[in-house]
Amino acid sequence: MARKFFVGGNWKCNGTSEEVKKIVSILNDGKVASADVVDVVVSPSFVFLPLVKSSLRPEFHVAAQNCWVKKGGAYTGEISAEMLVNLDIPWVILGHSERRLLLSESNEFVGDKVAYALSKGLKVIACVGETLEQRESGTTMDVVAAQTKAIAERISDWTNVVVAYEPVWAIGTGKVATPAQAQEVHLELRKWLQTNVSAEVAASTRIIYGGSVSGANCKELAAQPDVDGFLVGGASLKPEFVDIINAATVKSSA
Numbered sequence: 334m335a336r337k338f339f340v341g342g343n344w345k346c347n348g349t350s351e352e353v354k355k356i357v358s359i360l361n362d363g364k365v366a367s368a369d370v371v372d373v374v375v376s377p378s379f380v381f382l383p384l385v386k387s388s389l390r391p392e393f394h395v396a397a398q399n400c401w402v403k404k405g406g407a408y409t410g411e412i413s414a415e416m417l418v419n420l421d422i423p424w425v426i427l428g429h430s431e432r433r434l435l436l437s438e439s440n441e442f443v444g445d446k447v448a449y450a451l452s453k454g455l456k457v458i459a460c461v462g463e464t465l466e467q468r469e470s471g472t473t474m475d476v477v478a479a480q481t482k483a484i485a486e487r488i489s490d491w492t493n494v495v496v497a498y499e500p501v502w503a504i505g506t507g508k509v510a511t512p513a514q515a516q517e518v519h520l521e522l523r524k525w526l527q528t529n530v531s532a533e534v535a536a537s538t539r540i541i542y543g544g545s546v547s548g549a550n551c552k553e554l555a556a557q558p559d560v561d562g563f564l565v566g567g568a569s570l571k572p573e574f575v576d577i578i579n580a581a582t583v584k585s586s587a
């Protein structure tokens with residue numbers, strides 16, 4: 334089954350309204366591959382979501398960077414899935430390693446968030462990935478499988494899930510995974526889905542790579558058979574994000 338290329342831009346906790354307007358205008362002016370071959374989703378901080386949503390070219394979509402684990406209420410500082418739905422925000426990133434590590438979000442907590450967000454109709458970019466220490470001790474697949482399992486145990490429909498494999502050692506370090514390293518984990522993840530969920534879900538779920546993706550390295554990564562796109566941090570704030578979106582043509586011309 335053909336999996337449509339997916340490119341997400343995670344702007345993290347960056348930008349002023351002026352800077353955000355500038356990035357949006359670069360994206361709006363960019364010459365990009367057709368929406369038939371690539372899904373593009375950018376994720377500004379919550380406070381800029383309405384601004385970006387209202388000014389971004391219509392074929393690009395927006396994502397929140399997090400949402401609360403259940404129905405809103407007395408949870409000071411949190412943003413609920415219902416609020417995102419209310420504002421017509423279609424996507425949410427959940428389980429990013431910065432939240433897992435800095436805010437101690439457990440696999441189970443992330444799994445609960447994914448399940449709740451899906452139940453409210455949001456589409457989810459679910460992040461998994463190992464630390465350098467875990468990679469060096471040979472436990473990469475155990476870690477990634479446990480993170481994926483906590484999600485798989487809580488959901489039954491994967492249609493609205495994109496899995497982002499983001500090795501922690503590659504995030505913001507300039508130390509991108511080699512195409513072979515990315516392909517190896519993506520293939521293992523797909524096999525895990527095949528064994529533990531279904532062949533259909535394994536074949537249709539997009540597994541995207543994140544961690545120091547740039548205009549210079551995106552094509553080689555995109556050429557890997559199990560790399561279905563990217564989740565981009567730093568480079569998504571720069572004009573080269575347009576080149577990363579266009580790495581989709583590596584697949585469509587294959």
Ligand SMILES: O=C(CO)COP(=O)(O)O
Nearest residue numbers: 343504505544545566567
């Ligand atoms: O964390 C990331 C995307 O979610 C990747 O960040 P960088 O592209 O800056 O390494």
